[in-house]
Amino acid sequence: LNFSEQHRKRIHEKIHSQDEREEDILLAIMQLLVQEKTGYELLSLLRGRGIQTFARNEGFLYTILHRLERSGWLQSSWDTAEVKYYRMTDRGRKILYKAEKSKSRRKFVLKGALEG
Template sequence: MENRLNELRKSMKNSPFNELEFNDQHRKNILEKIHKVEEKDEDIFFSVMQLLTHEKTGFELAKSLRSRGIKRFEDNEGFLYTLLHRLEKTGYIKSSWDDNGAKHYQLTNKGTKILQKAESKQSRKHLVLKELLEG
């Protein structure tokens, strides 16, 4: 085991990444890209909350998001269902199963209140959604 760790250390020292250097501009560009992705996540989150004011299945929700131009989850359906699970766990949405085995999602009273708060205070949207994401 010790020998494998030593070999790993040697290979990491010889890695092309070892010679990379980041200046302040590189760091700034990377942070900007990270923040843009976070904003997109918040936009998706906000759209999901708006769409779930009426009961929808995951398929219907995906279709509605697609019609809004949100395609982030198309190659990764797990993203959408992970988001739905997180919303359900925090109490912002509830789910139920119908007789055909389809799962339906809808906002709870708690979810409706937080959505109304976000919609009424557009200038504070970022803060409200951050509160939402953190549960």
């Protein structure tokens, strides 16, 4: 059985994407948004951390950001060049602190964000 390079790459990506749990992705997003960033900057930094979940569906990141914003964990603003910036709110910082403090409660703490 022979696999093409492209097939091997897809298998490799699939294996890595299965290892990326939702709470780990949320935690990474929140850690990165301690300082204000654009969605594009955030996407690049997540890739730098090895998170490939958004590689083929970048729009999913914006869906998560919108849910975090609706939950009051993030806020956004537009600059004069119509670039949207995201940053964590005080409420988001408290949630991040709780999630980082207790790994066993992390899933419970972060669960509410994606359920909206």
